Amino acid sequence: GQQVMQIPQYQHVQEGEDFTTYCNSSTTLSNIQWYKQRPGGHPVFLIQLVKSGEVKKQKRLTFQFGEAKKNSSLHITATQTTDVGTYFCAGSLNDMRFGAGTRLTVKP
Amino acid sequence: DTGVSQNPRHKITKRGQNVTFRCDPISEHNRLYWYRQTLGQGPEFLTYFQNEAQLEKSRLLSDRFSAERPKGSFSTLEIQRTEQGDSAMYLCASSLDAGGHTDTQYFGPGTRLTVL
Numbered sequence: 001g002q003q004v005m006q007i008p009q010y011q012h013v014q015e016g017e018d019f020t021t022y023c024n025s026s027t028t029l030s031n032i033q034w035y036k037q038r039p040g041g042h043p044v045f046l047i048q049l050v051k052s053g054e055v056k057k058q059k060r061l062t063f064q065f066g067e068a069k070k071n072s073s074l075h076i077t078a079t080q081t082t083d084v085g086t087y088f089c090a091g092s093l094n095d096m097r098f099g100a101g102t103r104l105t106v107k108p
Numbered sequence: 109d110t111g112v113s114q115n116p117r118h119k120i121t122k123r124g125q126n127v128t129f130r131c132d133p134i135s136e137h138n139r140l141y142w143y144r145q146t147l148g149q150g151p152e153f154l155t156y157f158q159n160e161a162q163l164e165k166s167r168l169l170s171d172r173f174s175a176e177r178p179k180g181s182f183s184t185l186e187i188q189r190t191e192q193g194d195s196a197m198y199l200c201a202s203s204l205d206a207g208g209h210t211d212t213q214y215f216g217p218g219t220r221l222t223v224l
Binding site: 031042090096 | 141143148149150151152153156164166199201211212213214215216217218
């Protein structure tokens with residue numbers, strides 16, 4: 001069945017360093033979404049990518065969707081303490097499958 | 109507040125008891141999803157509704173789990189004969205399917221279930 005894998009599981013960075021999380025699907029996806037979950041909170045939608053090779057930016061965040069629509073990445077430039085949380089990708093084919101998430105901690 | 113709401117927020121029950129959770133989606137949203145999330149994991153899809161129709165149900169969902177959305181608005185998730193392994197956060201999300209690709213899901217705060 002469809003699986004969505006995410007790496008790394010954890011990432012600890014110094015404030016100001018960059019951060020990247022990667023998402024891979026075993027099957028071609030119709031779209032991919034990224035969510036952020038703060039400690040003790042619920043997932044909050046960040047962005048959706050639909051087109052092959054699509055790149056979208058939100059301030060310091062850059063999202064990419066692979067050409068084959070089977071992988072995606074989220075890159076944060078110059079992390080801040082407010083970026084702390086777990087970042088999930090969710091791939092959609094017939095239903096929404098979430099990756100296990102990458103937990104980001106930022107040392108001030 | 110027009111976001112997704114869930115009740116109760118916390119539920120502690122003894123093994124073998126039945127529990128029911130409620131989700132009220134964003135009013136104009138026609139899709140409603142249930143997920144289960146355990147510590148350190150991403151949300152695990154359980155089932156979803158398009159209006160009142162239950163369109164998909166995860167194979168991981170045992171017969172002890174049942175969900176309804178009788179009028180296409182709020183939904184309930186019932187777990188019968190709870191087991192300790194059912195302890196988790198149960199998340200509800202809603203979205204508006206307008207026929208395109210966009211299916212942004214808005215999550216509720218979740219119901220944390222603890223089975224003793």
